[in-house]
Amino acid sequence: xxxxxxxxxxxxxxxxxxxxxxxxxxxxxxxxxxxxxxxxxxxxxxxxxxxxxxxxxxxxxxxxxxxxxxxxxxxxxxxxxxxxxxxxxxxxxxxxxxxxxxxxxxxxxxxxxxxxxxxxxxxxxxxxxxxxxxxxxxxxxxxxxxxxxxxxxxxxxxxxxxxxxxxxxxxxxxxxxxxxxxxxxxxxxxxxxxxxxxxxxxxxxxxxxxxxxxxxxxxxxxxxxxxxxxxxxxxxxxxxxxxxxxxxxxxxxxxxxxxxxxxxxxxxxxxxxxxxxxxxxxxxxxxxxxxxxxxxxxxxxxxxxxxxxxxxxxxxxxxxxxxxxxxxxx
Amino acid sequence: xxxxxxxxxxxxxxxxxxxxxxxxxxxxxxxxxxxxxxxxxxxxxxxxxxxxxxxxxxxxxxxxxxxxxxxxxxxxxxxxxxxxxxxxxxxxxxxxxxxxxxxxxx
Numbered sequence: 001x002x003x004x005x006x007x008x009x010x011x012x013x014x015x016x017x018x019x020x021x022x023x024x025x026x027x028x029x030x031x032x033x034x035x036x037x038x039x040x041x042x043x044x045x046x047x048x049x050x051x052x053x054x055x056x057x058x059x060x061x062x063x064x065x066x067x068x069x070x071x072x073x074x075x076x077x078x079x080x081x082x083x084x085x086x087x088x089x090x091x092x093x094x095x096x097x098x099x100x101x102x103x104x105x106x107x108x109x110x111x112x113x114x115x116x117x118x119x120x121x122x123x124x125x126x127x128x129x130x131x132x133x134x135x136x137x138x139x140x141x142x143x144x145x146x147x148x149x150x151x152x153x154x155x156x157x158x159x160x161x162x163x164x165x166x167x168x169x170x171x172x173x174x175x176x177x178x179x180x181x182x183x184x185x186x187x188x189x190x191x192x193x194x195x196x197x198x199x200x201x202x203x204x205x206x207x208x209x210x211x212x213x214x215x216x217x218x219x220x221x222x223x224x225x226x227x228x229x230x231x232x233x234x235x236x237x238x239x240x241x242x243x244x245x246x247x248x249x250x251x252x253x254x255x256x257x258x259x260x261x262x263x264x265x266x267x268x269x270x271x272x273x274x275x276x277x278x279x280x281x282x283x284x285x286x287x288x289x290x291x292x293x294x295x296x297x298x299x300x301x302x303x304x305x306x307x308x309x310x311x312x313x314x315x316x317x318x319x320x321x322x323x324x325x326x327x328x329x330x
Numbered sequence: 331x332x333x334x335x336x337x338x339x340x341x342x343x344x345x346x347x348x349x350x351x352x353x354x355x356x357x358x359x360x361x362x363x364x365x366x367x368x369x370x371x372x373x374x375x376x377x378x379x380x381x382x383x384x385x386x387x388x389x390x391x392x393x394x395x396x397x398x399x400x401x402x403x404x405x406x407x408x409x410x411x412x413x414x415x416x417x418x419x420x421x422x423x424x425x426x427x428x429x430x431x432x433x434x435x436x
Contacts, residue, residue: 056367058367072367072371102367102371104367104368118367118368118371118375119371119375148368148371148372148375150368165368165372166372166418198368198418200368215368216418251366253366253367253368268365268366269365269366298365298366300367315367316365
């Protein structure tokens with residue numbers, strides 16, 4: 001017969017083991033912040049269709065002293081100065097050249113703006129003045145075709161990397177739109193290295209390193225300029241385990257790299273932006289859920305300005321926010 | 331008496347098809363995870379290219395997609411399920427809300 005004392009001893013021992021497991025897991029999988037962080041500077045926007053208003057702001061890019069915002073349901077791109085003052089807009093909903101079908105993440109390269117269009121299954125290229133230049137790609141699952149492209153990055157040579165959401169792949173295209181190569185198996189999601197689960201955005205780092213926001217796999221994947229897989233991070237072993245902890249994600253919808261190779265990630269359902277070193281080391285995060293200053297409801301896209309300011313589309317609040325590195329002494 | 335009755339029935343039967351074709355069927359689909367635009371737009375895209383769908387409205391907070399069909403068009407739950415799955419989701423609920431033209435749904 002088992003005595004009460006023995007049962008208590010076993011239970012106590014099991015409790016100690018459990019606590020040890022949790023602590024070990026925490027130490028292994030939850031990093032601490034290594035930077036002073038960021039401070040909220042300003043937000044602008046509200047729901048609407050007038051200048052400075054948004055109806056689903058999605059992608060954002062900073063070039064020189066201008067901020068380009070994809071105003072998705074309004075089918076347009078709005079351009080602001082670095083303080084958020086409206087300058088100009090272009091585009092309207094539609095399928096023709098110069099029209100936009102749910103513009104998502106976008107990027108500026110040289111004198112051109114590249115916009116991934118979710119409904120039109122293509123990337124459209126504009127001059128920074130808004131003049132439409134050309135259309136790349138069309139609907140489909142073949143080479144150079146897309147099923148809901150959500151993000152694009154462009155090399156100095158004009159080659160494009162495009163996230164192909166429902167095809168679960170990243171495509172690399174020549175400047176003429178010709179297919180060069182892809183990562184991922186078309187139409188098949190996966191959690192292994194080089195496989196994707198609804199990828200949403202791409203960004204290029206120094207040396208041509210490719211960073212991929214592997215959207216619904218809750219992780220980031222990194223590839224060298226020659227295409228080799230380098231690393232991935234996001235939760236334990238970056239295998240699509242979601243959570244609210246530092247370095248874990250709950251759907252990543254935007255990714256950007258600054259001049260030093262630091263990586264910023266829009267952590268959509270965690271309502272925050274996380275910052276990492278180029279090797280994936282967690283540095284800091286900012287945001288939190290809410291509608292007030294410095295809070296997000298679903299941050300979707302982000303961009304880093306030359307001075308280190310981070311601009312974020314606050315999708316659920318229909319506004320744009322920008323933040324600066326915290327200059328206060330600790 | 332029989333002749334009048336027959337005429338009356340005939341007259342009413344002429345009206346019935348007119349009344350039926352003036353009805354626009356609405357369906358309310360319940361889907362989780364609609365907050366993210368990649369998801370919500372994915373469902374919109376699939377639904378808009380479905381024959382018979384006239385318009386749709388997404389309520390992120392309620393997690394519902396309300397689909398209004400063109401006159402006389404209908405959708406089965408199996409169809410709705412397939413469309414939602416093609417967009418990467420699971421259908422959590424499917425309810426038909428039948429409306430007469432110009433009337434509010436009950």
